[in-house]
Amino acid sequence: MTIADLPQRPNAPSLDAFWMPFTPNRRFKADPRLLASAKGVRYETVDGKSVLDGTSGLWCVNAGHGREEIATAVERQLRTLDFAPTFNVCHPIAFEFAERLAEIAPSGGGEKLDRVFFTNSGSESVETALKIAFAYQRAIGQGTRTRVIGRERGYHGVNFGGVSVGGMLNNRRMFPTLPGVDHLRHTHDIAKNAFSDGLPEHGAELADDLERLVQLHGAETIAAVIVEPMAGSTGVLLPPKGYLKRLREIATRHGILLIFDEVISGFGRLGAPFASDLFGVRPDIVTTAKAITNGVMPMGAVFATREVHNAFMTGPEAMIELFHGYTYSGHPVACAAGLATLDIYEREGLLTRAASLETAWAKAWEGLKGARNVIDVRRFGLVVGIELAPREGAPGERAYDAFTEAFRRGLLVRVTGDVIALSPPLIVEPEEIAEIGSILTGVIDDLA
Secondary structure: OOHHHOOOOOOOOOOOOOOOOOOOHHHHHHOOOOEEEEEEOEEEEOOOOEEEEOOHHHHOOOOOEOOHHHHHHHHHHHHHOOOOOOOOOOOHHHHHHHHHHHHOOOOOOOOOOOEEEEEOOHHHHHHHHHHHHHHHHHHOOOOOOOEEEEEOOOOOOOOHHHHHHOOOHHHHOOOOOOOOEEEEOOOOOHHHHOOOEOOOOOOHHHHHHHHHHHHHHOHHHEEEEEEOOOEOOOOOEOOOOOHHHHHHHHHHHOOOEEEEEOOOOOOOOOOOOOHHHHHOOOOOEEEEOHHHHOOOOOOEEEEEOHHHHHOOOOOOOOOOOOOOOOOOOOOHHHHHHHHHHHHHHHHHOHHHHHHHOHHHHHHHOHHHOOOOOEEEEEEEOOEEEEEEOOEOOEOOHHHHHHHHHHHHOOEEOEEEOOEEEEOOOOOOOHHHHHHHHHHHHHHHHHHO
């Protein structure tokens, strides 16, 4: 399809002005894929073709598209209170939403992280978490702790802090990064863990990298370590068994805060409300966004332990405890969307539903083991990463061809390098899972 082929309608816009994010713009605009509407687990394109949403939008539409309850809540809030600041004044719905989130907050088997700071995106949640970590260490008299540790092949958004602690080469190579950052090795080891059934068996010892960095830099310089329990954007990299618990133990031993980035894994993606609950590891800070409003409104939330929060609640009561925030922190319309989303999650049991779909989800990918050019399949919860062998001299092109052909056949997938990632809305039914598997398996077979 070319721009000239698009259905003609009054005032149809040119594609020129919009500088699209994370997109090869010239390539896209020469052959655009335009979505016009959505309902349930399917999109409809501008030319009326149905496309299965194999990616929950962008890891965010957990309750499916077109939920009338959320739309009604947003409209009602817009007509009641469209905006109010949260600097020195506030509105009730922000407190109500924070309280509801606190009830389901991650705990990792301990006390819930029930202190909530609102942001507008995952990138902002990461920046907020890093700033809280630095400020916390200063508040408890550990002001020399100005270093933070990320992980290779980690993704923590696109702001300078997130890019600095992140470990994706293309995100880092064009921009300067912050000083005082180091990285753990990543845990991806195809030689030992290819086609694992669930979590990889090998690699827990890689958590000892934190101990190595403590010896290199000194614990007194390190404020926090940040990792994704499951790295989604870099190709569905699962934590080896015991890895996260080992990381927690080392961080605790050296007074280092542990931050889990659950922007993707939060709100039911892996079969539990949060990955920290599923893996039984209690971090000090958790970042979230995406599915917090079912993707309807931009919003994020940072969860902190009471210990972290209460360290700021000292000194004169008239003093601002944390010099940080956003104009739209706790936006009333986003809070309304979030409350309606939580109602749906609770009523339909979506925060744990992925666990009941794992058998059907695993069955959908059985045929790929041994398939030509497929070098690994990584599956957990309602997520799968299918890694393809790169073409010589053209890394990423094999997966991109699979992406475009899958879309042509009625399935939206996500690609990162030569990894195809899928994670449909949590309302998906087994027969739709089978359809997703059939389409993509057929695409991979035909491209081979």
